[in-house]
Amino acid sequence: xxxxxxxxxxxYRDMFNQDVILASLNEIxxxxxxxxxxxxxxxxxxxxxxxxSLESLAYPYWKDEYDSWEKTLIEQTxxxxxxxxxxxxTTLRAYPSMIPDTLTINFxxxxxxxxxRGLASGVVLNCINHVxxxxxxxxxxxxxxxxPGAAMILxxxxxxxxxxxKDIIGSMQEICRACKT
Numbered sequence: 798x799x800x801x802x803x804x805x806x807x808x809y810r811d812m813f814n815q816d817v818i819l820a821s822l823n824e825i826x827x828x829x830x831x832x833x834x835x836x837x838x839x840x841x842x843x844x845x846x847x848x849x850s851l852e853s854l855a856y857p858y859w860k861d862e863y864d865s866w867e868k869t870l871i872e873q874t875x876x877x878x879x880x881x882x883x884x885x886x887t888t889l890r891a892y893p894s895m896i897p898d899t900l901t902i903n904f905x906x907x908x909x910x911x912x913x914r915g916l917a918s919g920v921v922l923n924c925i926n927h928v929x930x931x932x933x934x935x936x937x938x939x940x941x942x943x944x945p946g947a948a949m950i951l952x953x954x955x956x957x958x959x960x961x962x963k964d965i966i967g968s969m970q971e972i973c974r975a976c977k978t
Contacts, residue, residue: 821954822926825919829879832886832916834923837876847885848876855906855944877924879907879916887916891924891937898935900928905939905947917950925954 826834840848845867853860871892879887887907894901902924907917928934939951 822919822922825915825922829914829916829919831881832919833880834919835878835880836923836927837878840870840874840876844878844885848878848888851885851888851906851908852904854909855904855947875924875927877920877927879911879920881911886911887920889917889920889924891928894938896936896938898933900932900934900937902937902939905950917947918954921950921954 822834826832837844846863849859849863849866852866859866874890874892877889877891878885888904889902890904891900891902893899902921905917905921925937928937937956939956
């Protein structure tokens, strides 16, 4: 069933072989042996400040706005995190979408000194595995992607850009070009 939502940026459906996804996560775990990947069903107080700082890397307007960041914490959210010595170094949030049987992922961020190690891919894969094994969700959408790097990671993992958005932007660009001539 095609998506009819125009706000999402990427979507992922469980049409891929889950064994392949698990193998990819195992490869990332092998490369990062000191790193643990976890799913948090609630956000423990000990991680709140650290996750605020981490997500502020991707969303700098939150850096000095802890109260604004805290207002974004909604019920039924899970976090997929990578921990190094019990310190969060990569995080991703997942929460129910307005589309039935769909989960939204957002706020993908990695500590600067840990980038380019596959950790962001690891937390996304960890989340995908958890969602399809432990929930009734049939698809995952990602929206408000914070950086081109995060968008590339999602595309490499099988997320597809919403063509409806691309079509709308393409139409707007054509209109702008026509107005200039």
